[in-house]
Amino acid sequence: MKQEKFSATALLFPSLLMALIVLGYPVLELLNTSTHSVNKFFNVGDFVLFQNYLNLFQDEFFRAALVRTLWWTLGVVGGTVFLSFPIALILNEEFYGQALARTIILLPWAVSLTIMAVVWRWALNGESGLLNLTLQSLGITHDRIQWLAEASTSFPMSILIGVLVSIPFCVTVLLGGLSSLQKDVYEAARVDGATGLLMFRHITLPMMKPFISIAVVLNVIYVFNSFPILWVLTEGGPVNSTDVLVTYLYKATSAKFFGDPGKGAALGIIMLIMLLIFSLVYARVAKEGDEVRA
Amino acid sequence: MLKQVRSVPNTSRRQESLMQSKAFKSVIYWLVLSPIVILTLFPYAVMITTALKPAAEVYSNPPTWFGSHLEWGNFAKVWQLGFGQNMLNSIWVTVAATFLALLVSFPAAYSLSRFNHSRRFTGFYRQFLLVTQMVSPIIITVGIFKVVATLKLIDSFTPLILIYATFNIAFCTWMLQSYFNTIPGELEEAAWIDGCSRFQSFIHIFLPLALPASAIAALFSFIYCWNEFVLAFLVLRTPEHATITMRVFSLVGGRYTVEWEQVMAAAVLATLPMVLMFVFLQRQIIRGLAMGSIK
Numbered sequence: 001m002k003q004e005k006f007s008a009t010a011l012l013f014p015s016l017l018m019a020l021i022v023l024g025y026p027v028l029e030l031l032n033t034s035t036h037s038v039n040k041f042f043n044v045g046d047f048v049l050f051q052n053y054l055n056l057f058q059d060e061f062f063r064a065a066l067v068r069t070l071w072w073t074l075g076v077v078g079g080t081v082f083l084s085f086p087i088a089l090i091l092n093e094e095f096y097g098q099a100l101a102r103t104i105i106l107l108p109w110a111v112s113l114t115i116m117a118v119v120w121r122w123a124l125n126g127e128s129g130l131l132n133l134t135l136q137s138l139g140i141t142h143d144r145i146q147w148l149a150e151a152s153t154s155f156p157m158s159i160l161i162g163v164l165v166s167i168p169f170c171v172t173v174l175l176g177g178l179s180s181l182q183k184d185v186y187e188a189a190r191v192d193g194a195t196g197l198l199m200f201r202h203i204t205l206p207m208m209k210p211f212i213s214i215a216v217v218l219n220v221i222y223v224f225n226s227f228p229i230l231w232v233l234t235e236g237g238p239v240n241s242t243d244v245l246v247t248y249l250y251k252a253t254s255a256k257f258f259g260d261p262g263k264g265a266a267l268g269i270i271m272l273i274m275l276l277i278f279s280l281v282y283a284r285v286a287k288e289g290d291e292v293r294a
Numbered sequence: 295m296l297k298q299v300r301s302v303p304n305t306s307r308r309q310e311s312l313m314q315s316k317a318f319k320s321v322i323y324w325l326v327l328s329p330i331v332i333l334t335l336f337p338y339a340v341m342i343t344t345a346l347k348p349a350a351e352v353y354s355n356p357p358t359w360f361g362s363h364l365e366w367g368n369f370a371k372v373w374q375l376g377f378g379q380n381m382l383n384s385i386w387v388t389v390a391a392t393f394l395a396l397l398v399s400f401p402a403a404y405s406l407s408r409f410n411h412s413r414r415f416t417g418f419y420r421q422f423l424l425v426t427q428m429v430s431p432i433i434i435t436v437g438i439f440k441v442v443a444t445l446k447l448i449d450s451f452t453p454l455i456l457i458y459a460t461f462n463i464a465f466c467t468w469m470l471q472s473y474f475n476t477i478p479g480e481l482e483e484a485a486w487i488d489g490c491s492r493f494q495s496f497i498h499i500f501l502p503l504a505l506p507a508s509a510i511a512a513l514f515s516f517i518y519c520w521n522e523f524v525l526a527f528l529v530l531r532t533p534e535h536a537t538i539t540m541r542v543f544s545l546v547g548g549r550y551t552v553e554w555e556q557v558m559a560a561a562v563l564a565t566l567p568m569v570l571m572f573v574f575l576q577r578q579i580i581r582g583l584a585m586g587s588i589k
Contacts, residue, residue: 007492008409011401012419015463018398019422022460023429026437033436042440083330090327096320103576104331107338110568112521112539115561118546119337122344122554128357130340164333218427225430228523232543246432253435265436275428 033265040259052266069244076162088174109168117232151241177211345558368559380541388519391458403470423464431525449531462515473507538564
């Protein structure tokens with residue numbers, strides 16, 4: 001019995017240790033840096049407690065980026081879940097070309113966000129871009145839209161691309177959920193005379209709740225932290241109009257931009273805390289929802 | 295409780311069979327899916343047609359989808375820029391990190407699935423894994439950079455491999471554990487009764503059943519590592535050491551004139567291996583994910 005317990009722990013130990021060291025140590029280093037004055041070459045100076053954090057909040061660009069991050073996360077995750085649900089429902093049915101449809105919709109997953117963003121940056125080019133060409137030949141617009149040159153088009157476009165690349169993961173999680181639903185529940189409901197919509201509201205939706213939760217939580221974490229799309233498309237420009245927290249963090253840290261790693265470190269800690277609070281609140285809400293239903 | 299519906303919808307038999315025929319359903323489904331299918335395929339079309347355009351026609355005005363002829367030389371050109379080396383770098387980092395990730399995730403998942411941990415401990419461990427997902431590379435940029443610089447490992451693959459592997463532990467463990475839970479424990483218990491040791495039953499009974507799931511977990515780790523960009527950008531310095539994703543970005547980032555035909559040719563090269571893998575393994579991927587969807 002004792003040996004059993006030992007091997008149970010011993011098998012878990014390597015993964016625990018690795019995560020603690022490889023991720024934990026940089027986090028400690030981050031905490032340390034965020035409370036010291038640091039020059040652009042990462043040389044750590046005096047202990048300044050919360051000065052870096054205060055500097056951060058006094059910066060209007062930071063506050064703007066904070067608000068924009070909320071829109072970015074809400075827009076991408078909301079759009080992704082909203083579109084993925086019907087897609088997953090369809091892909092879960094049997095029809096001609098189902099395997100092909102699944103492959104196409106999952107395809108963006110196999111491509112790095114960076115490369116996807118590089119391709120879109122070219123497609124959105126105002127003069128020679130193929131999106132304008134396509135829209136023009138379909139008669140949707142006659143102008144050459146400079147998609148990435150103005151905040152009014154570049155930010156919504158970034159969100160749209162964010163949704164497109166997030167759909168595969170979300171659809172797969174939901175598909176996993178749908179395929180695990182038991183068929184006999186539907187049979188029983190059908191015998192009772194329930195129709196499609198009714199079954200959807202009273203069976204599919206409640207049974208899918210845990211999967212929707214997973215999709216939402218993981219997507220919020222990934223999207224909140226997502227750097228490549230906005231960076232490759234606009235580098236946070238024009239004039240900081242698409243800066244979110246991650247791009248701001250990168251600019252704060254990099255010597256090429258503000259060169260203030262202390263600020264970058266403080267922001268990293270703040271973002272970690274924001275994500276932790278989100279997960280805790282979400283876990284609480286999801287749990288309460290379960291208890292109400294039970 | 296479900297409401298009783300009074301009457302079955304009154305449709306003629308012929309109409310019903312048409313509405314429910316697979317062909318009719320297929321047409322409707324494809325129509326509904328068409329916007330997303332088009333939007334998904336659009337960037338691939340842009341990537342491929344631009345990669346095959348002659349350099350002089352890339353900035354043509356008005357733009358066109360196709361050049362005057364197919365310019366395969368763009369691929370040769372990017373290959374001469376040293377992209378072969380970048381591919382090899384990506385392969386090495388990806389394979390090593392994936393191997394390492396599985397090496398620690400597999401025992402962890404086995405332990406969570408087969409030994410009696412208290413519910414509290416299992417809950418705690420899963421929570422811990424979720425937290426590791428929150429610590430994204432970009433958030434801890436400063437911390438990672440300081441550690442890597444202190445260890446004098448800038449421009450080396452070692453920190454990348456270690457960190458990539460660590461970021462994949464959570465997903466691999468979740469997925470493997472859910473899959474292991476579906477392998478009946480009775481199989482092994484029967485072997486114990488027959489006098490097998492735990493280790494023997496693991497090797498002869500559990501492992502063969504667990505290998506397909508491990509392959510899928512490996513595939514996901516593979517995709518993550520192959521496509522990762524932020525950390526590579528942070529740690530690697532010289533073009534010869536760059537991964538393929540990073541190299542493609544470096545052709546675009548911070549430049550005033552971009553040779554888009556070369557960039558797109560490089561993008562095709564970087565994308566092709568993964569897309570092929572996806573197309574061939576599509577069925578297994580979805581099945582594996584369905585199993586692994588964290589319950």
